[in-house]
Amino acid sequence: MKTATTDQPAKELATMQAIVQDAYGEAEDVLRLEQIDRPAIGDSEVLLRVHAGGVDRGVWHLVTGLPYPVRLAGYGVRAPKTRVRGREVAGRVEAIGKDVTAFQVGDEVFGIAEGAFAEYACAQPGKLARRPETLTAIQAAAVSVSALTALQAVRDHGHLQAGQKVLVIGASGGVGTFAVQIAKAYGAEVTGVCSTTKMDLVESIGADHVIDYTRADIADGAHRYDVILDAGGNRPLRQLRGALTPRGSLVIVGGETGGRWLGGFDRSLRAPVLSRFVGPPSATCKQVRLAGRSSLISAADQVHWRCHRDAMGLGDAGRVWVLTRADL
Numbered sequence: 026m027k028t029a030t031t032d033q034p035a036k037e038l039a040t041m042q043a044i045v046q047d048a049y050g051e052a053e054d055v056l057r058l059e060q061i062d063r064p065a066i067g068d069s070e071v072l073l074r075v076h077a078g079g080v081d082r083g084v085w086h087l088v089t090g091l092p093y094p095v096r097l098a099g100y101g102v103r104a105p106k107t108r109v110r111g112r113e114v115a116g117r118v119e120a121i122g123k124d125v126t127a128f129q130v131g132d133e134v135f136g137i138a139e140g141a142f143a144e145y146a147c148a149q150p151g152k153l154a155r156r157p158e159t160l161t162a163i164q165a166a167a168v169s170v171s172a173l174t175a176l177q178a179v180r181d182h183g184h185l186q187a188g189q190k191v192l193v194i195g196a197s198g199g200v201g202t203f204a205v206q207i208a209k210a211y212g213a214e215v216t217g218v219c220s221t222t223k224m225d226l227v228e229s230i231g232a233d234h235v236i237d238y239t240r241a242d243i244a245d246g247a248h249r250y251d252v253i254l255d256a257g258g259n260r261p262l263r264q265l266r267g268a269l270t271p272r273g274s275l276v277i278v279g280g281e282t283g284g285r286w287l288g289g290f291d292r293s294l295r296a297p298v299l300s301r302f303v304g305p306p307s308a309t310c311k312q313v314r315l316a317g318r319s320s321l322i323s324a325a326d327q328v329h330w331r332c333h334r335d336a337m338g339l340g341d342a343g344r345v346w347v348l349t350r351a352d353l
């Protein structure tokens with residue numbers, strides 16, 4: 026990407042390169058690079074020079090518009106309302122609104138911004154933190170959405186305690202890799218579930234046991250868990266409940282195999298209802314997804330610093346990167 030200099034025409038200074046989309050579809054069909062206007066910031070906002078943007082699973086949902094309820098959640102029914110995707114970000118503060126006191130121009134930061142797949146993006150100061158020198162921009166850009174989700178699942182919804190047994194389904198994914206490490210940091214005995222080729226990865230980030238879901242059943246009757254964090258597949262609630270201890274908790278983070286209409290979301294609706302009827306001594310079902318991704322992101326203000334501190338030292342989630350700048 027080009028860096029704007031004072032020799033360049035004013036129009037080019039006011040514009041930027043961005044990856045845009047005007048229709049829902051697969052990334053290779055609908056995403057393209059375009060020169061567009063730089064975002065304008067409000068009095069309480071920060072303009073970032075983007076160094077790296079992370080691709081979390083939510084990006085795929087918004088690019089494809091799937092499952093369909095995503096479109097009804099305000100992103101645009103027939104076509105995306107906003108053209109630039111990307112939320113996980115690391116970059117340098119380029120400009121600040123007059124009411125911003127938390128950051129100064131030149132600060133290296135990371136966190137959540139709208140439209141991170143561009144040279145510049147607009148962010149709320151409460152969703153940013155200073156980037157520690159120990160993290161590269163590329164590493165930092167992978168933290169925000171996935172690690173916040175993992176932290177909320179482990180701590181706020183799972184209420185995980187030291188010594189408890191936790192099953193992380195989807196342990197090799199964006200959320201699961203953070204969940205395994207945060208659960209270990211909380212002193213739990215962690216069993217990770219993933220496919221054959223990712224078993225080494227899940228073991229390397231600290232899981233005590235690893236189950237290959239292509240070869241073994243998670244509910245074998247022999248093992249029961251105090252907390253199950255479900256971030257992969259679309260297992261029936263009955264099966265998940267069968268793997269819980271009598272007072273265990275199920276936290277449904279998400280799943281990708283539930284079809285174009287519900288995407289597995291129906292389990293999040295049914296789980297709290299089921300929980301009322303099965304009551305103690307059976308399982309309680311909790312879920313994160315009902316709150317929705319946007320709620321999680323707005324909740325970032327409260328858990329922001331804690332999350333970054335907790336997740337930061339825990340390692341790189343092994344994610345896919347886009348828009349890295351060679352000169353920064």
Ligand SMILES: NC(=O)c1ccc[n+]([C@@H]2O[C@H](COP(=O)([O-])OP(=O)(O)OC[C@H]3O[C@@H](n4cnc5c(N)ncnc54)[C@H](OP(=O)(O)O)[C@@H]3O)[C@@H](O)[C@H]2O)c1
Nearest residue numbers: 082174195197198199200219220257258278279280314318
């Ligand atoms: N509630 C929220 O606000 C929120 C926030 C972030 C994410 N999410 C949702 O949470 C889910 C996970 O997100 P992510 O970013 O971690 O996704 P991801 O990076 O795509 O990871 C998916 C994980 O699921 C595993 N998996 C796939 N099929 C499975 C099966 N049949 N049984 C067990 N595991 C299976 C994958 O394992 P292998 O790769 O080894 O096959 C991988 O570990 C997604 O549905 C996402 O939309 C929700």
